[in-house]
Amino acid sequence: MPSLDDLKKRIGSVKSTQKITKAMKMVAAAKLRRAQESAEASRPYSESMEDLITSISSGYAPSSKERNLLTGDEKDSTYLLMLFTSERGLCGGFNSIVTKSVREKIASLEDAGKVVKIICVGKKGFDILKRQHSEKVIETIDMRAIKSVTFQDAKNISDKIIKMFFDSEFDKCLIFYNKFKSVISQIPTEQQIVPIEIINEANDFDGQDNSFFEFEPSESEILDELLPLNFAIQIFKALLESAASEQGARMSAMDNASRNASDMINNLTLFYNRSRQAVITKELIEIISGAEAV
Amino acid sequence: MSEQFSFKLVTPEKTCMEGDASMVVLPGIEGDMGILADHSNIITSMRPGLIKVIGTNEEKLFFVEEGFIKFSNNELLVVAVGLDENEKINNDFINAKISSLETNLEAASENLKSKIQNKIDSLKLLLN
Numbered sequence: 334m335p336s337l338d339d340l341k342k343r344i345g346s347v348k349s350t351q352k353i354t355k356a357m358k359m360v361a362a363a364k365l366r367r368a369q370e371s372a373e374a375s376r377p378y379s380e381s382m383e384d385l386i387t388s389i390s391s392g393y394a395p396s397s398k399e400r401n402l403l404t405g406d407e408k409d410s411t412y413l414l415m416l417f418t419s420e421r422g423l424c425g426g427f428n429s430i431v432t433k434s435v436r437e438k439i440a441s442l443e444d445a446g447k448v449v450k451i452i453c454v455g456k457k458g459f460d461i462l463k464r465q466h467s468e469k470v471i472e473t474i475d476m477r478a479i480k481s482v483t484f485q486d487a488k489n490i491s492d493k494i495i496k497m498f499f500d501s502e503f504d505k506c507l508i509f510y511n512k513f514k515s516v517i518s519q520i521p522t523e524q525q526i527v528p529i530e531i532i533n534e535a536n537d538f539d540g541q542d543n544s545f546f547e548f549e550p551s552e553s554e555i556l557d558e559l560l561p562l563n564f565a566i567q568i569f570k571a572l573l574e575s576a577a578s579e580q581g582a583r584m585s586a587m588d589n590a591s592r593n594a595s596d597m598i599n600n601l602t603l604f605y606n607r608s609r610q611a612v613i614t615k616e617l618i619e620i621i622s623g624a625e626a627v
Numbered sequence: 628m629s630e631q632f633s634f635k636l637v638t639p640e641k642t643c644m645e646g647d648a649s650m651v652v653l654p655g656i657e658g659d660m661g662i663l664a665d666h667s668n669i670i671t672s673m674r675p676g677l678i679k680v681i682g683t684n685e686e687k688l689f690f691v692e693e694g695f696i697k698f699s700n701n702e703l704l705v706v707a708v709g710l711d712e713n714e715k716i717n718n719d720f721i722n723a724k725i726s727s728l729e730t731n732l733e734a735a736s737e738n739l740k741s742k743i744q745n746k747i748d749s750l751k752l753l754l755n
Contacts, residue, residue, distance in 0.1 A: 374641040381637050381706050385697050389670060484639035484708070546699070549657055549671040558672050559695060562708065569639055 337612065340605040344598060351594035357423065358587035365516065365580035367481065372513055372573040379570045382563050386529065389552055389559070402495070402560040405504055405528035411448040413494070413503035413527075414438060415568075417510035417575040418458035420477045424579055425586030427511060428457040431521040435509050438523065439466060450503055454490070454572070482576055487569035494568075495561050498527060510571040511578035517585050519578035526567045529560075630664035632701040634680060636689070638710045644680065644687070651703060652679040653696055654749070668699040674749045675724070677716070678705065690716045692724070693746070718754055725750050 335343075390403060416435050418428045435451070435458075442449050451466065453459040454474045462470060479486055497503060506527035511519040524530075548555060634648040652661045654676025673696065678689040692709025711720070725747055732743045 371640070375639055377635075377642045378637045378639050378706065381635075381704055384704070385670065385695055385706060388697060388699075487639075545668050546697075547667060547669040547671075549655060549669065555670060555672050555695070558693070562695075566639060 334608070337605065337608055340601060340608065344601045344605065347594055347597050347601065351591055351598070354587045354590040354594060358584055358591060361580045361584040361587060365577065365584055368573070368577040368580050369513065371481065372570075372577040375566075375570060375573055379566050382559075382566050386559065386563055388546060389548075389556060390529075401556070402498065402527055402564060403529055403556060408504045409447070411450065411503045411505075412442055413450045413452065413497070413506045415452045415454060415494075415506065415508040415571075416458040416462070417508065417571050418453065418455035418461075419575075419579040420456050420475075422457060423586065424583035425589075427519065427579055427582035427586075428455075428461060430519075431509050431511050432458050432461045434521045434523060435462070436465075438507070438509075439469070452494070455575075476572075482569070482572045484565070484569055487572055488565045491561065491565035491568045495564060503527075508567065508571050510575045511582070513574050513577040513581060516581040519582055522574075524567070524571075526564060529563070631683070632662075632664040632666075632703060634703045634705075636678070636680075636705045636707060636710075638707050643689070643707075643710060643712075646682065648680050648682050648703070650681040651705075652677075652681075653705070654678065654691065655696075662696075662698055662703055664701055666698050670695065670697050672696075673707075675709075675746050676749060676753065678707075688712075688716065690720070721750055721753050 386403075414435055416432065418431060422428070439449050439451075449466075449469050451462065451470045452472045452474065453462065453470055455476055456473065459470060459473045474490060476482075476486075494506065498506070505525065507523060507525050509521065509523050512522040514520055631647040631649050634644065634646060634651060635642065636644040650661055650663055652659060654673050656672045656674050659676070660671075673691055673694045675692050676690075678691055680687045680689070689707075690711040691705075691707045694705060694707035694710075696706070697704045728743055728747050728750070732740060732747070735743055
């Protein structure tokens, strides 16, 4: 049985841990609000972008067989997986859930005989993957210096990857990130961005046909500019959603931790008081039996 | 008053403007274009320049670095990158943009160089 002093110390340490988790929860809540706002503010843009691309590509078939970001090319031997995770831990299942879906994807792609390359955005994803797949990770992008993500950050990443695409380093690109749904729910999402998956809405157009657009300059020239931009915006979206999810996950994880800590403090205090009483009773008995013996 | 059409201007960070306009002047890649209600459906890209939005009783100016527009069913959608609102636009601002593009130009690959050069040229035209 631990001594009373030990128990006191333990209660003290749990209390100070609880202080830390409470503080972290509050910090996450403040950051979450900001991250959520910027994630929501960027949604109209990516929706508009999808709208534009659907409008253009529905009536467009690439004339040449050249490599392009819209249709990729016929090869699909090399897959690039991009994993968006956090730079810091203590955020519950946030990193492991999304990494798990990457692992499953790697396994299924390897079974199909494909070459897999991985880019980790955020350190934690790499930490989880490095034991099994370190040779596949071609790059880890450090986001520690970046406090709030700007479009320029996303553009820097996307420029690098587009260059890799045209250097034929991969054929298909998939991104994995946590989509922010609410504080308690983040959905690990897999999205293919090269070639673009176009949601075919052709069937539910209400009479307005998209082939009626005038293009200035030509469709292909517009696409040449639009597609890299779309690529950047998809990455931007993933970064923002992931940042908001991270704070949400951290907030609920820290909330749980604080609650567990107070449960633990209660139990320990109860145990401490009982032990204290037991010691007093024991001492009394000793005194009484000592007095009787005289 | 002329007819109105709905207008929406979005950037990666936020929706900058949403509302009705009677005319919007855009720096199209092949020249400035003014869009009025019932314009034919069009999709085009933009060069660096000024977007002028004429609403019912106000006018607004934006500077845009690049972007795309789509007009259909009396809805104008402007998808912009590098947008700044009116107050900041002066020669210093444009010169700063030009010099940052010039540094990009040195680092850029061959096929991008002409694009960046075009951008610089259209920015220089804005100087007064």
